[in-house]
Amino acid sequence: MAASDVTGDVTTRAVPARIELQLRPVLTASYSALGALLLRDLVVLWKDKWVFVLRTVIQPFLLCFVFLYVFPKIGQGVGGGGGRRGESSFATVLVPGVVGISIMFQGVQSIALNMAQEFGFTREIEDRVQAPCPIWLVAMAKVLSGAAQGALSAVLVLPIAAVVHAAGVHAHLDLRWWIILTLVPLACIAMAGLGLVLGTSFEPRNIGLMFGFIILPITFLGGTYYGWTTLSPVRIGGFHWLQVLVLINPLMYVNEGMRAAFTSSPHMHLYVIYPVMAAFATTFLAIGLRNFRRRVLA
Amino acid sequence: MIHTEQLTKVYPGTDFAAVDCLDLEVGTGEIFGLLGPNGAGKTTTAGMLTTRVIPTSGRALVGGVDVAAQPALAKQVSGIVSQQNTLDRQLNVWENLYFHGRLFGMGATTSRRIADELLEQFQLEKWAQASVYALSGGMAQRLMVARAIFHRPAVLFLDEPTAGLDPQSRLALWEVLGQLNRDGQTIMLTTHYMEEADRLCHRVAIMDHGKILALDTPAALKRGIGADTIVTVRAAADPEQLAAVLARDVAGVERARVADGAVQLDVSGGQRLVQQIVLAAERAGADILDLSITEPTLETVFITLTGRELRD
Incomplete structure (x- = not known):
């Protein structure tokens, strides 16, 4: 009895209420950690909501303003010089492209830029990876919140196209909900995955390079301003080189998908878009999660 | 609380062990110090115990959890204060604590209560709503300690906790750690300040080239020469x-x-x-x-x- 008294005494003195080793199963702990990581991102997004809106809207607004308002006003030739009709059909090409590019920029900004910062001078990532869950889940939480922000930006951007244009210039929208509800989330995940790959591949000091060598070519050769089906006249000899070259660009499939979802204009076949986008999403996530793990663990 | 057997780390591309067959035993309620110069293997040792560095061979248990085999589980029992300021810059002082609680599975009410309590305990109440950019180095360090013990870890790890702090903040942090330890917190810290190891630690392991050269209480080590x-x-x-x-x-x-x-x-x-x-x-x-x-x-x-x- 004396012995057990002593043991009890020692235990209470050395380990008071502070330390109770109650381990929760990893699955439960991971689930609540994921929830907390997403909640944290949501709170931060809410704090910066006006910055988010401005950041999301500024580029689509400028694109629509220049191409759909200024150009028709000054009679500068877009839309193949077909007057208001040609301008309207260019608007129909541009509007889904603007949605696609917004989704991509959201993925890059919300994940790649933040992550470069957290890996770089703030070192915040050091704390985030102490979350009681597998390390890949920390990166996955970033992808999910980045994808959600991409979807939110798609919702914000679409009405702009309806408002910002010159008189008589109209994009002919034809919303196909089953495509919107399946393809937009898939595109958001794929572009968030791209953000993860970029954010974990580039050193923080090389972010400028990333914009110059990756983001710009993707943007300009990603079918934002033209449909993939219309590229065939660009050829050397009999070879449609540009139409083939842009097939490596993930944004091409996103934009073509948006074209299929929001308009009835010609677009790449959906049975190409879905699997290729899914393949891009899977590849980006696999590479991004692997990079993330390598950056975090030694 | 901490137990290692032949714990070894050889970084890829190097031909020497950063940590070489380390056998350690740290008891409950101890403040244990790893003392040594830069490159001695202290941070690598702490890194392996906190799941960030994957051991090349050997085994390490923290709070009874094998850190290499079950890293996600091991994180539940560890609280970590790293050398750099890793506070969430986009959250304020109070939120930094609150979200840590949520991250470790505590409900909103509990997290709120503990966040309030810790701010008071660490004399940071006045700064609750402040941006973490507004904190001095010493205050940021205190907030990181508060955050690290939020989920009541079995072991609190601190990597060079007072590096870069002014003497007054250093004393204040020693005070905080001493108090936590009197409340039963097991603490392991790495340091290259002998005075820190001497004043704070119950036992000190002197490390160099990945090996422990001597391990004892500071008094015994000094007598030992x-x-x-x-x-x-x-x-x-x-x-x-x-x-x-x-x-x-x-x-x-x-x-x-x-x-x-x-x-x-x-x-x-x-x-x-x-x-x-x-x-x-x-x-x-x-x-x-x-x-x-x-x-x-x-x-x-x-x-x-x-x-x-x-x-x-």
Whole structure:
């Protein structure tokens, strides 16, 4: 009895209420950690909501303003010089492209830029990876919140196209909900995955390079301003080189998908878009999660 | 609380072990210090115990959890304060604590309550709504400690906790850690400040080149060098020759060595030491420029063990 008294005494003195080793199963702990990581991102997004809106809207607004308002006003030739009709059909090409590019920029900004910062001078990532869950889940939480922000930006951007244009210039929208509800989330995940790959591949000091060598070519050769089906006249000899070259660009499939979802204009076949986008999403996530793990663990 | 067996880390692309077959045992309620110069393997050891560095071989248990086999589980039992400020810059001071609670599975009410309590305990209430950019280095460090103990970890790990802090903040942090420990918190810290290890730690492992050279209480380590007095002599003479002369002529000299251009003598039970040294030096024709007598420190222990200074 004396012995057990002593043991009890020692235990209470050395380990008071502070330390109770109650381990929760990893699955439960991971689930609540994921929830907390997403909640944290949501709170931060809410704090910066006006910055988010401005950041999301500024580029689509400028694109629509220049191409759909200024150009028709000054009679500068877009839309193949077909007057208001040609301008309207260019608007129909541009509007889904603007949605696609917004989704991509959201993925890059919300994940790649933040992550470069957290890996770089703030070192915040050091704390985030102490979350009681597998390390890949920390990166996955970033992808999910980045994808959600991409979807939110798609919702914000679409009405702009309806408002910002010159008189008589109209994009002919034809919303196909089953495509919107399946393809937009898939595109958001794929572009968030791209953000993860970029954010974990580039050193923080090389972010400028990333914009110059990756983001710009993707943007300009990603079918934002033209449909993939219309590229065939660009050829050397009999070879449609540009139409083939842009097939490596993930944004091409996103934009073509948006074209299929929001308009009835010609677009790449959906049975190409879905699997290729899914393949891009899977590849980006696999590479991004692997990079993330390598950056975090030694 | 911490148990390692032959824990080893060889970083890819290197041909030496950063940590070499480490066997450690840290008990509940201890403050345990890993002391050593940069590159000794302290941070790698702490990294392996906190799941960030994957061991090449060997085993490590923290709070009974195998850190290599179950890293996600091990994180539940560890609280970590790293060298850099890793506070969430986009959240305010209070939110930094609150979201930590949520991250570790606590409900909103509990997290709110503990966040309030910790801010008070760490005297940061006034800063609750402030941006973390507004905090001084010392306050940021206190907030990181508060965050690390939020989920009541079995072991609190601190990597060079007071590096870069001003002396006052350093004392304040020692105070905080001492109090946490009196409340039962097991603490492991790495440091290259011998004074920190001496003042704070119950036991200290002196590390160099990935191995533990000595492990004991600071008092025992200092006793272990077999001298009670350390004399440092600077003179206008060849230090090597002077060291030999003093070792021969002064009674009670255990060891004499040259460090940093000065002669250092480990002396035990020496009588009229100053007089003896002055006379011996004069006979050898060396003009003494400076002479100091101190008690042994952990630095002395390190020098005795490695022949190098801790700062190197």
